[in-house]
Amino acid sequence: MHVLVVMTMAMVMVSLMACCAHGQFLAAIPHAISSLPPTVDTLSMTLPKLDIHASLPGFALASSSLSLSVAAGTGGSFLPSNAIILSNSPSLYLAPEPRRLLVVLEQMQLSSTGDHRSWAHRVRKAVGVKEIYARGPNVVYDMPVEAYEDFAAKIGAADVDAHLLPMPAQPLVAVSANATARVARIRDTVRALQNPNPIISTLAARVSPTNIRSTLEYITGVTSSITTRNSLSLGAEEAATWLRTQLETLGYDVEVQHFKSGYAPNVIGTLPGRFETTSVVVGAHYDSRSKDLYSKTNPAPGADDNGSGTASMLELARVLATSGVNYDYTVRIGFWAGEEQGLLGSKAYAKKCRDADLDIIAYINSDMVAYRPSANAVQLALMERDSSTLLNDALFAIMELYEPSLRTCFSPACCSDHASFNGQGYLATGVFENCGPILDPMYHNQGDVVDRPGFDIDGELATACRAIVAATLSFAGIDPTL
The missing domain is CATH 3.40.630.10 (Zn peptidases)
Structure with missing residues (x-):
């Protein structure tokens, strides 16, 4: 069974402190974050083996081998701002021919933009399934690759004023x-x-x-x-x-x-x-x-x-x-x-x-x-x-x-x-x-x-x-x- 966890940066820090109380110091995570260019403020991280050390409502921090890699997202481009995704099956998402796909929907930032929660509810109603993460004008869905076209068609026909952002299946490329x-x-x-x-x-x-x-x-x-x-x-x-x-x-x-x-x-x-x-x-x-x-x-x-x-x-x-x-x-x-x-x-x-x-x-x-x-x-x-x-x-x-x-x-x-x-x-x-x-x-x-x-x-x-x-x-x- 593959496990996918979405966290905010603040939750990472809270969880790190909780992990330290259990004698588990996850040095690789803050090191991975601090070693990135300052323009990178949205990360996707993957861990091949997943052990839950601390949890918050709906979220968990995981570690084991601590082999992490940045997968995608800068400046809020592919994940909601300050979100981190942890997975025990990264090859499902990051591969030449991935089997699963993360899709971010962002509420269009119009001058008349309304309540984020009611918008997220309309999105949920349109696609018939619950998101794995919702915060502000963003929701994240996890799906098989072959389900994307049908998902996008439902969003397109529902008049929910959303930008569709399929997450890329390859790591970010550094600027030379x-x-x-x-x-x-x-x-x-x-x-x-x-x-x-x-x-x-x-x-x-x-x-x-x-x-x-x-x-x-x-x-x-x-x-x-x-x-x-x-x-x-x-x-x-x-x-x-x-x-x-x-x-x-x-x-x-x-x-x-x-x-x-x-x-x-x-x-x-x-x-x-x-x-x-x-x-x-x-x-x-x-x-x-x-x-x-x-x-x-x-x-x-x-x-x-x-x-x-x-x-x-x-x-x-x-x-x-x-x-x-x-x-x-x-x-x-x-x-x-x-x-x-x-x-x-x-x-x-x-x-x-x-x-x-x-x-x-x-x-x-x-x-x-x-x-x-x-x-x-x-x-x-x-x-x-x-x-x-x-x-x-x-x-x-x-x-x-x-x-x-x-x-x-x-x-x-x-x-x-x-x-x-x-x-x-x-x-x-x-x-x-x-x-x-x-x-x-x-x-x-x-x-x-x-x-x-x-x-x-x-x-x-x-x-x-x-x-x-x-x-x-x-x-x-x-x-x-x-």
């Missing part, structure tokens, strides 16, 4: 010291500048709200037949084909990555730099969803989520390709599918990059960058979860230099594609339209269209796009001979 040092140098260089680089400023100023609107109108169905870009729909396939054509027309080398049967593909455009083997990756998911996560037909125009990010990436692609400037490092621009179903497309691409040992300076994500309530000033948030503190510092410096009037901040919003790269050991973060939780009242709604109050192309979206252009150029580097 070289990658960290490189981004630190870029950050320090930007901070030392008294004035913006004129080439970067000139190129950022070429961002065209007219072009952005044109992209949005096509992918939301104003000038096309697309009614939804759900990853399982024909509309998503049409959007992928259109994006591929746009990139090829601009002169990009285009890769179409089919990552899961029945799903629309990832589309990645590559602009080679002088040092082709090192790259900057930027991206956005182009899929959309209605309240029903798996509906192929429900209207889901997704202008803000995530037509706005998609349009910002395509405009970035246009600015870079038509700049007449050579770049030091290769730029890869990704358009991901399957984000709404659990970051499926970006996970597949990030894993492919890691398997190929691709040298990536940074990954920058663009998700929901167009909605601004009329009372709010233009602002741009970076993701405080699943992200690199160092990379965020560098981006804040870049935005302060090139968009000095822009209000910058953090957002606790959950679960976008930067987490996929973070999990593979790449420095990653994302940009988002506002500080705090999601404010857009049309989130995952058929009312998420371009022409509506608060959808701000000329202000919010164009500013976000200029900031992304400046950041991409700062990391990609400009040939100093030009």
